[in-house]
Amino acid sequence: MCLFCKIIDGEIPNKTVHENEEFLCFHDINPAAKIHVLIIPKKHYDSFDVIKPELMANMTKFIHEVADKLDVRENGYRIITNIKEHGGQEVNHLHIHLLAGEYVGRLVGAKK
Structure with a gap:
């Protein structure tokens, strides 16, 4: 069982920010910004590469929340x-990863 599945199952504690039946958001234990949270589906998917567009539609709504x-x-x-x-x-x-609370830099090659 992966680390995040153990968090979902309650085997590993977390600082939950928001959750619903499909997704969980919690604070990253090694933050890269003032605000750094992780948003995960409660069902295991290895990566973005294997999900269906419908899941991302629901995840987008959750990220807005x-x-x-x-x-x-x-x-x-x-x-x-x-x-x-x-x-x-x-x-x-x-x-x-959702990073916020301060200027989080710019991507390489991006124009400011």
Whole structure:
């Protein structure tokens, strides 16, 4: 069983921000910004590469709810998902990082 499945099952404690029947959002234990949360589906999917578009539609709505709950929509936030080894994925369970609460930089090559 993967790390995030153990969190979902309650075997590993977390600081929950928001949850519903399909998704869970909790604080990252190694934050890269003032606000750094992880958003995961409660059903195991290895990565973004294997999900159906319907799941992302539901996840988008959930991410909006999280952003509202954290009060970060006005100033902005970054969402990131890493896919497989070359994409930097460390836990093989689909997860979205939401970073906010301060300027979180810009992507390489992006114009400011």
